[in-house]
Amino acid sequence: MGGSVIGQRTLKSLGLGMVTADLGTIGSADDLRRRIARQGLAVGVERNMVYEQSAGPVTYAPALAGAPDGDPCPLGRALSIGVIDGPVDADTTALAGARIASRSFLREGDAPGAPDHATALAALIAAPGNGQWPAGFARKARVLSAVAFAKGAAGDVARTDAIAEALDWLVTERVRLVNLSLAGPENATLAMVLHGLARRGTIFVAATGNDGADAVSFPASHPDVFAISAVDARRRLYYKANRGEEVAFVAPGVELFVPTAEGGRYRSGTSYAAAIATAIFAHAIDGGATGRSALERALRAAAEDLGPAGRDSSFGWGLLKIVGCSK
Known part of the structure; x- marks a missing residue:
């Protein structure tokens, strides 16, 4: 068809095979779907989408x-x-x-x-x-x-x-x-x-x-x-x-x-x-x-004292802590 296979995997628990492909000269995923359908094959085609983590930013x-x-x-x-x-x-x-x-x-x-x-x-x-x-x-x-x-x-x-x-x-x-x-x-x-x-x-x-x-x-x-x-x-x-x-x-x-x-x-x-x-x-x-x-x-x-005991030239008196913050 003008594309190439990148990798093949078997999803054993589902009884499915999965093929990752580069479409090459095939116009789009829709074009590939139509070509496969004409062959009478029970194959689903979808883009290899990228997902992001939903946890949000790390705020330490x-x-x-x-x-x-x-x-x-x-x-x-x-x-x-x-x-x-x-x-x-x-x-x-x-x-x-x-x-x-x-x-x-x-x-x-x-x-x-x-x-x-x-x-x-x-x-x-x-x-x-x-x-x-x-x-x-x-x-x-x-x-x-x-x-x-x-x-x-x-x-x-x-x-x-x-x-x-x-x-x-x-x-x-x-x-x-x-x-x-x-x-x-x-x-x-x-x-x-x-x-x-x-x-x-x-x-x-x-x-x-x-x-x-x-x-x-x-x-x-x-x-x-x-x-x-x-x-x-x-x-x-x-x-x-x-x-x-x-x-x-x-x-x-x-x-x-x-x-x-x-x-x-x-x-x-x-x-x-x-x-x-x-x-x-x-x-x-x-x-x-x-x-x-x-x-x-x-x-x-x-403050939380860091480095040498007492005040020093790197950390001063230490790490500041919020005063009077309670829930």
Whole structure:
């Protein structure tokens, strides 16, 4: 007929034979069916279809962070959390029903950066959980998305002035917890802004960076910022994570399932660990911890010590655990 046999099997329990074939010059499965029927043979013909697992994405992070039954509990109140990054795709299924407000700090003529990174951060923090998508680590939180990243020649970038303006807006909106999943060279102006806002009570949580270096990136290296690194499902340090004495804590950040323009992908990086850490900080604040010192004490008391005993340059004080989350 113009096709070729690839393989033959016998299904003994059913008393059936099965042939896998390449149609070759045969036009379609329907053409083959008609040819076989004309031969008077009792043979069924169907495409060799491919099926996918229906189990859904693997989500180890909630259990690793101490969430009961692997399901992070919601905040008791609608705490506002600032995220300075690119634009958030609030229409994605993962964020359906989430409370998100956004404002851009790009210059006229700037093209906004890609939405995947910021959308992933927002989902890890505040995704409501809808059966199709895992819940965020601080659902019921209100996310204020400050868009500071624009398209650059070599990727999305945020200028110092845009970040500073974004911080100023968040403070006017009474936001006291800010995620900074960004990294770059130390900047005296931005350092001054961070210090001034920290003295007024703003809590900053930032990613250590993904260069595999023995130096924490800025702004995580700033003394008024909590530097967060990433671990995998087996509590091993992310191999690209930067190390340094500034590391405060670690959180899950390797192979996390996050929303993308294609629907969803597994992503790794200290940015994602910092987002989960920010959500865990929100739980501690929700539980009554106020101020940097009180927060650090509460989170240190709950953290799982990893690596050498006490604080170290890879894991800081250890793996963050959700404070006050019970079912």
